[in-house]
Amino acid sequence: MPSRRPDALTAMPTLLVTDPVETVFGACDQCLRRTRLLELLAPHVERARHERRLGQLLALGEDELLGAVAGKRRQWVVHALETSADPSEARAHVAEAGLVAVCRHRDSYPRKLLEMADAPAVLHLNGDLAALPQEGVPTVAIVGARRATPYGLEVARALGRGLAAAGLPVVSGMALGIDGAAHAGALEVGGPTVAVLAGGADVAYPSSKAALHRRIVATPGCCVVSEMPPGFRPFKWGFPARNRIIAGLADATIVVEAAERSGSLITAEMAQDLGRPVAAVPGAVTNPMAMGTNALLRDGADVVRNAQDILDTLLGSGAQRLPTGPDPALLPPPLLALLDRLGARPATAAALLLPGEEADGVVAGLVELELLGYVRRSPGGAYVRAAG
């Protein structure tokens, strides 16, 4: 991947600090050292989480962090840090991967993140540098279960599309299920969307999302972000750590589908700690994948039905109106009857057939409804009513 930095910068890595562009992007020696330290400690963080919360750990200074995490390996880690934490080497590594590093002392570092005590020292960007959500640009996180239902996927996609169409960056974690659907929805209208990864920003993780990763990197207004250096393979703790960046970047967090104990609820909790609104999409009370979201709603989270609901929360009621979906009342009666037959649950064409009915007619009707935007076909082949 070609470097996105102007050639003059790559040619003079040691002079970066005084370069005018470097006051906007780039990372200072101290922050790069911090990133290197986290990389060295990464294998040991999981163990230390038994004693302290991840947020507390990541907020610690260098010495205390070493004490809390490294344990017996402290000397080795210190030695490795002293011998390998050459900032120019780190910068070259980042440039080589085609990424751009931004540390917390630079102007382009999102202010919103600095509200967190455990804000990441450096963000590695892959894609459009201007995509980092800045002050005054309302930003929304959409998170949820990896193993989502067709209904959840459809709602996440519609939310991502609606919010992006209104110009609000959609932040998520590029995971399977809801996260990926939210990004894909935003990309349907050309972004903006920001994917926050637990590993290096140049690595598509999970690998099945490689195509999505490529599209985000290539689309203007979209980028992939990570706290960890290029090529880094995440450990288990990396995912809640990633979630804190998602929550920190967003002015509001929407949980679309989440089981009772889900990583998405951690994101919601982090957003709540930052005093940012948390919203959830209601689901059937019998659906295990909606237990978490319904619990959030009971605890006072905002109800989200569509992108308009979030716009009203963030911008004030009626400040911006999204175009509404197609009106079923305009449909000819046979199609309307077919749409009514497709209830809340996703159903295949075969399941909608009445005994003795012509199969071709139902199949053709569903395709017509799909092309008109009333229903959507999920990857499994089942049809769901399109979310607004």
Add this chain to the structure above:
Amino acid sequence: MRCAWRSETVDAKPAAIRHKAGQLRAPVVRSFELVLSRVTTFAIRGIDSLRVTVEVDVRQGLPAFAIVGLGDRAVREARERVRFALQNSGFEFPQRRVTVNLAPAYVRKVGAGFDLAIACGILAATGQVAPETLQRCAVFGELSLSGELRAGRGALAIAEGAARAGLEAIVLPAGNAREAALVPGLDVLGADTVEDAVALLRGDMPSVSSAADEGPVDEAERADLCEVRGHPGPIRALTIAAAGGHNLLMAGPPGTGKTMLARRLPSILPLLTGPEAIEVTRIHSVAGLRSDGGLISEPPFRAPHHTISAAGLVGGGPLPAPGEATLAHHGVLFLDELSEFNRNVLESMRQPLEDGEIVVVRGQQAMAYPTRFILVAATNPCPCGHAGTPRCRCTDNDHARHQRKLSGPLLDRIDLVVDVQRPSAADLAAGPVTTSDTARADAEHARERQRARLCETPARVNAEMTAALVSEHVRLDALGDRVLRTAYEAGRLSTRGHHRVLKVARTIADLAGQDRVTADHVRAALGWRLEEAGDAVAAA
């Protein structure tokens, strides 16, 4: 080649004659002379036969028996079978130097089918059979040591070869006679023993009159659609597949009836036409699958297990044999648990699906096996079969692997994708909707329209139409065009999928008896297809 030897031999030596088994005359002691005889037989090559001339040379020298002409082990062992079969039947085996050549020498000869021809050649060369009786006659069959003839594979292909070569008759094991009699204009002489064969050649025994008769349809095995309850959608998809020759994928949880449905596709396919039936019978005979020898008129159904090898599926192997894809020619190839097949096995299906034949090359020979079948594949939506429900126990990796297996060259050739879900109680109670007979009548009707339209093209059914034929024969009205364009712009259709949808739409219009393809036909065709693989990646 010398020409005069035949008359010389016959004139000089009246054959040692024997009328009944066990009643032998004393062996005739002949004086030495140069004797060569020739017998025509056939070797199986691919699913066809190749004329092989058996030359037998008997001359003075140390007693020896050699067979040359690129034979395999079974051919070499013919020496023992022929020697003892002749002796045990009361013929004389010459105590001289016997050399047998199987020409052409560059073709590898496989199997025991040359035994009778070699034996007859020896009898002719030693004057025990009049050589001219062998002139207008092909000979084929395996001998046992007692002199009995055993039925072999590929009798139909051999009989066809004999007829093609302009021969008047064929002598072969009685067990193969019924099959060989399917060839018109050929006298089929079925023999139980080598003595019978000789008697038939001499004209001492009347030839069995064998009119071509159709094999009985195996009523017990015939499955009917009316036994399927509550799958109106999939049944319709099967009817479309049968009418237009489209490949079909059925996806659904385990135990919902995918296999049951697939097994009933042959029952709604139009019956084989005369040449098709002959071709199918010949293939199955070459593969050694026919024992009764009648004509196969029902489209074949083959369902190989997913552990099959690539050679087993498309044909080949060290001794080239037709694979399951060829055995399913003019019928149905059913691949259950599609994602469980080895990837290289599925990859090997590319050529058969694309070209309608597979070419196997062995040594310097290339053999073409025809493979025009309807592919019916079945798969679970995920390894455990419960994708999308809380019961699913598969990891994300399992899903990804499953999806990867299903994508690729095979899915590109599948026109119809249908979900097979558990039927509802109402459906089960509703009783049979369709019988095989009505569905077959619909399909026949649609095929007739296709035949009329495509009569001057190599395509027989809509599924075989090339891009040029599609643009010529599938004309959409304005609304249909718009539907297709909308689907394309909505990402619902890929460029590759475009043609497939048009072909299926054409078949649906044919089933409806309409000449024009309307918007409704296009929508239905879109509905009978899964979204393209690329979309699935983006959406999931």
